[in-house]
Amino acid sequence: MFLKIFRLIVFSLIVIINGFIAWMALYLTVSMFNTNLASSTVEQYTFLGAVAITVLLIWFGFSRLGENYMRAKLGLKPPIPQYLERLQPLFAEVCQRAGKNPEDYDLFISPENIYNAYAVGKRTIVVCYPMLSLPDDELKAVLAHELAHIEYKDTRVLLAANLMNTLGNISFGVIIAITIFVGSFVSSIQVDDRAGGGVLWQVLGKLWLIMIVAFLKLIAWILYKILEISFLAVGRGEEYRCDEYACRLGYGIPLASFLYRVESMEAGRKKNLWDKIKIQKKGFAETLFATHPPIRKRIERIGRILENRKN
Template sequence: MNYFRTAILLAALTALFMAIGYLIGGGTGAMIALVVAAATNLFAYWNSDRMVLSTYGAHEVDRHAAPELVAMVAELAHRAGLPMPRVFVMDNPQPNAFATGRNPQNAAVAVTTGLLQSLSREELAGVIAHELAHVKHHDTLLMTITATIAGAISMLAQFGFFFGGHRNTNNSGPGAIASILIMILGPLAAMLVQMAISRTREYAADNLGARIAGQPMWLASALVRIEGAAHRIPNIEAENNPATAHIFIVNPLSGRGMDNLFTTHPSTENRIAALQQLARELGRSDSMSQVDIEPDYPPHSPWNRPPASRGPWG
């Protein structure tokens, strides 16, 4: 059902883009919009991962620079049936993480120094498993496409406002009022569809990630910590590039001003409730207090270490 809903929403986003093109330039405008969408998505397909990693100043680490972190990613990737992704660290005090890449063979997982310093091994495993679930579901490519189309819709709507606010001799093209409505409602509709797609994929990644890690409440506990810190510790790069906020596990925007008026993430409370339900289905403890104070360690966990060992990895 999640995949079907995502496909419907993505089709709606594409249809909206072409509809705005049609309103501005008729059939020719719709075709031009389709060509522009194809071109921008092709560019994003090959370059989006490098662009976003560069935006956040992420640097790649290996087994020599961060042995425990890379070993954890490798173990979880193996459990998920995925190729080993590249591992990146961002020098950022806000605990957060994201995955990127056009496919599992070219994937990357990036975590902030704040995440490494504030989470236990179990919580970190939950976060990384969540990001690997995005890779396995090909969400990294999907979210790039939706963000690209949404951005193109905003650009096209502004173009229609500045150049389509009059009618020619054939009485074609939008009038001034219609142009204003296109400029306002077009990007708003695109944002709502993008939000719906993002939220759908976050729930799916939470579910699969919890199964990969083996304990849903590890991720639940991590979400609580990250959510609380995100409101206290600003992520300057994310504030300067709010269009990339949807790629993080928790909304990195501080919530000041209009940042959180339309959030691309489900509420943390709802995500935790879903993880608690999954924990009950899997026969695991669903108690947040046990996770925060005394995590339920599996006896054969390769990253088993007491919570007193919190701190930088590697």
């Protein structure tokens, strides 16, 4: 609960900082091309414009449009008929056990050549191509796990934060372009050029503005990374929760079987002793940015859940 509140605060700071940078970019752009409006009027309208853009991006990140954008960005494709004939009845059984309508979700195939599946937005469940080689029970267990991610709303906020960071990056570029190549923002500085100080003060003014915006952008980037890490930390806990969801639907044994399969394949890819040592002793950064808990721990936890259900 604490992490969820913490990441909400960090997300809010990301929105505020990048929204402020967007407002500065709008203000400089309008001031450069329109000298008829009073400064206070420009400030007011550009502020409202930045707020509107921010709200629109956040809405987009949580909307079906944002979900469709992610589908296109990830190169997801609807299953071809022969794949759909296999996946649909399996997913329908999972939804029946969960009390859900399979029509409320969309199945997609990812071109990634890895054993993986994931959820996007409110209704997208993605199966990577190699997963189609799994036995039916294991594939149903994986689909149940991904259904849980959607039901627990684990997949939405990070896209909105990413869009806000993109807005901040574009706005930062606009500010640099205007202050360096046009310099209209500092044209109101009155310095006696005959004293040789006018050009110097204008250059210093431009550099000072760029330094302030760069510092704000750095803070926004740091906050985004903090948000990302907090999402990963919460996400690792959510993996356990989604495993438990699949166990409640009766897919605990096939899910453990799938995880053991993946663990065996990972171990088989380690060509020498050094590779095996590296996988056993992960560094702090690697652990911090891990998207999933260690497979062995997930298998052990599923075993405990199944044992408790027997008792």
